[in-house]
Amino acid sequence: MYSVKSVIKLLLKLTGGGLVMLLAGCGMGMDDATDYGTHEFSGNGERIYYTGRSQSGAAVTYQGGTMHAQMHNTSCASCHGSERQGQRLYPRFWLVAPALTKSALTEEHDDGHGDHERYDRNSLAVAIRQGLDPAGKALDTAMPRWQINDEDMDDLISFLVTGSH
Secondary structure: OOOOOHHHHHHHHHHHHHHHHHHHHHHHHHHOOHHHOOOOOOOOHHHHHHHHHOOOOEEEEOOOOOOHHHHOOOOOHHHHOOOOOOOOOOOOOOOEEOOHHHHHHOOOOOOOOOOOOOOOOOHHHOOOOOOOOOOOOOOOOOOOOEEOOOOHHHHHHHHHHOOOO
């Protein structure tokens, strides 16, 4: 016969394990880069934004980012959203990834993410690769530092600054 104490311990372990599995497997508001597998992309930059892979199929790798990003297949859209409007980040719900629309990047605005100049092509590349805003201040550590070749970077930046979707 099992004691009440041992049954409670077992239930706590099962409940805790189930919660961990639920959190590890759920999207928590983040798009999974694999969700776009059958989507027709207008170009390489759009493909990279949504899937984290170039037209050649090569993955764009990164360092850092949120725990969720490290556990799942991610892309720019995973944090900045399919509409490029930004969204809350898991597991740091108090953080919101900024919008990556043309106006948010290249026009005067207050995005709530620090006082800095507008982005241009060069400062966007620095932000993506090194995690620095146009003023040279470090972006939040939730922003991964992406390792991306020059051609793919040019395509991604062209997608971001044209405002096309």
